[in-house]
């Protein structure tokens with residue numbers, strides 16, 4: 001279970017669902033891996049073959065790009081291997097290819113709309129929270 005919010009841009013109508021929390025059945029790691037970007041998936045599969053996995057965590061997280069000031073929403077998958085190794089998914093900004101960073105509680109006014117570039121993002125008027133699982 002997780003929570004989600006919809007944000008929308010008051011200028012152009014762009015909207016984005018921000019989901020957070022553990023939200024899927026992570027029992028099937030192979031399935032989860034197929035949902036990752038291809039380079040990430042490949043890395044995860046390689047490590048999975050080489051090492052014994054002792055723990056898997058997967059959460060939807062909100063990411064920000066420092067350079068562009070835009071928010072996005074991705075699955076953060078962490079694999080812990082016997083012997084102390086760890087894999088964590090990383091994501092790059094679509095526009096500037098900077099590393100995205102996880103942000104816990106975004107202040108919407110600090111970000112710009114990825115479509116029109118205006119700082120007019122706000123909570124969507126039609127829905128406040130989404131329950132998802």
Ligand SMILES: [Zn+2]
Nearest residue numbers: 065068093096
């Ligand atoms: Zn960027």
Ligand SMILES: [Zn+2]
Nearest residue numbers: 009012113116
């Ligand atoms: Zn916009």
